[in-house]
Amino acid sequence: xxxxxxxxxxxxxxxxxxxxxxxxAQALPRPKLVLATIASRHPEGYLEAYRDAxxxxxxxxxxxxxxxxxxxxxxLSALEGAGGIFLSGGDQRLIIEKMAGTELEDRVRQLxxxxxxxxxxxxxxxxxxxxxxERGSGDETYxxxxxxxxxxxxxxxxxxxxxxxxxxxxIGRLLGAVxxxxxxxxxxxxxxxxxxxxxxxxxxxxxxxxxxxxxxESAHTNxxxxxxxxxxxxxxxRLHVLSRVDTFDLSTRRPAHPA
Numbered sequence: 001x002x003x004x005x006x007x008x009x010x011x012x013x014x015x016x017x018x019x020x021x022x023x024x025a026q027a028l029p030r031p032k033l034v035l036a037t038i039a040s041r042h043p044e045g046y047l048e049a050y051r052d053a054x055x056x057x058x059x060x061x062x063x064x065x066x067x068x069x070x071x072x073x074x075x076l077s078a079l080e081g082a083g084g085i086f087l088s089g090g091d092q093r094l095i096i097e098k099m100a101g102t103e104l105e106d107r108v109r110q111l112x113x114x115x116x117x118x119x120x121x122x123x124x125x126x127x128x129x130x131x132x133x134e135r136g137s138g139d140e141t142y143x144x145x146x147x148x149x150x151x152x153x154x155x156x157x158x159x160x161x162x163x164x165x166x167x168x169x170x171i172g173r174l175l176g177a178v179x180x181x182x183x184x185x186x187x188x189x190x191x192x193x194x195x196x197x198x199x200x201x202x203x204x205x206x207x208x209x210x211x212x213x214x215x216x217e218s219a220h221t222n223x224x225x226x227x228x229x230x231x232x233x234x235x236x237x238r239l240h241v242l243s244r245v246d247t248f249d250l251s252t253r254r255p256a257h258p259a
Contacts, residue, residue: 003029003084003115005155005197009163009189009208010089010122014053020194020206025057027117027196030083036065038098039090039123046088067098079107084117087124093134093150095127100153109155118155125163128155131184133162133177139169142176145228149177156197158250162188165211172232178215179223179234185253186213200250204242212240214253 004027012020024033035050037043047064054060065078065085079085085108087095099105112118118128126132129152136147152160160181162174165188178186189195190208204210215221215237222233240255242248247256 001115002112002199003027003117005112005128006117006119006194007125007128007156007161007187007189007197008119008121008194009125009165009191009206011164011191012121012194012206013192014049018053018057020192021053022057023194023196023205024084024086024117024119025054025060028058028060028083029115029117030081031059031061032082033060033062033117034065034078034082034085035062035088036067036085036124037088037090038065038067039088039092039095039127041090041094043088050086050088067104076104076107079111082111082116084119085111087118087120087127089122089124092123092126092132092152095123096132096150096152100151105153112155122163125189126161127153129159129161129187130154130157131160131177131181133160133173136173136176138173140172142172142232144176144223144226144230144232147173147176149180158183159185159187162186164191166190166208171211174211174213175234175237176232178213178237179218179221179232182215182218182221185250186215187211188213195248202248202250204244204246206244208243210242210246210248212242212248212255214238214240216253
């Protein structure tokens with residue numbers, strides 16, 4: 001059975017209670033955690049920072065997976081005996097360019113299916129969805145044509161994930177992404193907040209909120225009829241706002257809160 005996945009909105013706490021990192025450490029079936037910095041063009045210092053962040057959170061052995069240009073050329077020996085992989089932040093397009101369709105992706109999928117942990121923060125969070133936002137402004141009215149969508153790794157099917165959500169005002173662009181594909185579920189995650197995914201079941205951890213945009217029953221959108229630059233029109237879209245201990249079932253598209 002597949003292991004848990006931790007999808008993090010970025011800027012996870014690294015020197016306080018470290019709730020999210022502690023949850024990852026506790027979930028590892030084996031101590032070795034591989035840090036993949038492939039989303040960053042300047043990964044120097046990431047390994048030391050995360051080693052400090054995981055210090056004292058259990059018997060975590062953190063090693064770095066380095067991929068310069070093409071994953072086919074990478075030394076994947078770091079994955080031997082690993083209990084999980086952590087995709088760091090940067091540019092999600094680099095993750096797809098270096099990982100999609102390669103032996104690295106196959107090895108990560110195998111690790112996960114064997115019960116290992118996958119974690120991704122910021123760009124690493126966006127990349128695990130079936131689709132992803134490659135670029136698009138936030139913190140302003142969404143206008144048609146302002147976002148570019150691309151294929152994600154598809155580790156989580158039927159979803160598109162955005163991060164740094166409230167902090168960067170990204171509700172408009174997530175609504176725009178869902179309007180482009182109403183059957184796709186939009187998930188926005190605040191900083192220092194994560195969802196733990198197991199068997200289509202999401203559980204929220206951390207200090208912020210998780211926003212789920214469901215446009216499957218939307219009655220109207222101007223995505224196909226409007227002109228580039230027009231403000232978005234989208235009717236009858238459903239929005240769920242989840243916080244700590246709330247859960248969400250991806251198969252039924254329903255939230256829950258424990259009594």
